Amino acid sequence: xxxxxxxxxxxxxxxxxxxxxxxxxxxxxxxxxxxxxxxxxxxxxxxxxxxxxxxxxxxxxxxxxxxxxxxxxxxxxxxxxxxxxxxxxxxxxxxxxxxxxxxxxxxxxxxxxxxxxxxxxxxxxxxxxxxxxxxxxxxxxxxxxxxxxxxxxxxxxxxxxxxxxxxxxxxxxxxxxxxxxxxxxxxxxxxxxxxxxxxxxxxxxxxxxxxxxxxxxxxxxxxxxxxxxxxxxxxxxxxxxxxxxxxxxxxxxxxxxxxxxxxxxxxxxx
Numbered sequence: 001x002x003x004x005x006x007x008x009x010x011x012x013x014x015x016x017x018x019x020x021x022x023x024x025x026x027x028x029x030x031x032x033x034x035x036x037x038x039x040x041x042x043x044x045x046x047x048x049x050x051x052x053x054x055x056x057x058x059x060x061x062x063x064x065x066x067x068x069x070x071x072x073x074x075x076x077x078x079x080x081x082x083x084x085x086x087x088x089x090x091x092x093x094x095x096x097x098x099x100x101x102x103x104x105x106x107x108x109x110x111x112x113x114x115x116x117x118x119x120x121x122x123x124x125x126x127x128x129x130x131x132x133x134x135x136x137x138x139x140x141x142x143x144x145x146x147x148x149x150x151x152x153x154x155x156x157x158x159x160x161x162x163x164x165x166x167x168x169x170x171x172x173x174x175x176x177x178x179x180x181x182x183x184x185x186x187x188x189x190x191x192x193x194x195x196x197x198x199x200x201x202x203x204x205x206x207x208x209x210x211x212x213x214x215x216x217x218x219x220x221x222x223x224x225x226x227x228x229x230x231x232x233x234x235x236x237x238x239x240x241x242x243x244x245x246x247x248x249x250x251x252x253x254x255x256x257x258x259x260x261x262x263x264x265x266x267x268x269x270x
Contacts, residue, residue: 005038006030012043013057016050032059041066070104077108078116164234165195165203172196200234201226208234 001009006029010021036042045065049057079099083092102108144152170177175196177183182190183199205220210230213222221227 001030001033001036001038001042003027003030006033008038009033009042009046009062012046013050016046017054017056019056029059033063036063036066041069044069073106073108073110074100074103076110077103078111078113079103079108080116163193163195164207165200168199168203168206170196170199171202172198175199200231204231204234 003023003026007021007026010019010025010029013019014021033042042062045062046057048065048069049061079102081092081096081099087095099108166180166182169179170183172183174186175183177199182192183195184190204226205215205218207217208230209216210221210227211233212227212229215221215230221230
């Protein structure tokens with residue numbers, strides 16, 4: 001900055017604070033700002049200073065505010081220098097400084113980090129995000145078809161398929177497990193490999209025809225309890241049909257459990 005440039009800066013300051021300007025003032029400001037050019041950023045620094053305070057501007061104020069203006073442009077542009085494997089350290093420094101200066105001067109437009117790195121998501125990811133979200137009125141679909149579920153289940157331990165009685169609710173007073181829910185013992189522990197006998201009987205009455213008395217599905221035997229042959233008939237039913245039935249049951253949403261809020265200090269409340 002020359003004394004003439006400094007005189008222009010001081011004239012701009014005088015328009016705000018009504019200071020008097022002399023040749024000595026211009027020379028002193030020119031020396032203090034000898035490495036700062038007179039440009040729009042310098043003029044904006046003066047205006048920004050008097051936009052927030054009534055104190056007289058000093059060369060230090062002009063330098064600090066001008067640097068903040070230029071740093072904001074660099075941060076908005078996110079300049080990325082890819083470099084050149086064949087360049088020297090001096091060349092890298094020179095080119096990087098030139099890039100930062102261009103960003104500070106406003107020659108690089110503001111852009112996001114993704115744009116600066118040219119890291120747009122792949123087309124496959126964009127195609128997936130286009131399908132995210134649906135109306136709450138849409139009918140939810142199962143993840144896989146019953147046939148696919150049966151094929152997968154055939155490769156797993158056949159615990160659920162070996163308990164077809166889970167299709168009905170447990171009639172035991174201390175259990176009352178809903179369909180598709182495991183039976184529980186008195187301490188609330190789930191029975192994972194068996195069910196209560198009365199639930200097994202209820203399943204036989206619901207789905208099997210009794211070979212002894214001829215009672216059809218849904219009809220009770222002519223005895224206080226289902227005949228053993230009727231219970232055996234349900235245990236030897238066709239494996240493929242059983243897997244399809246369990247797959248359909250598992251694809252339906254389960255009965256929601258009752259939620260209870262917990263106090264932060266401990267205990268339960270309804």
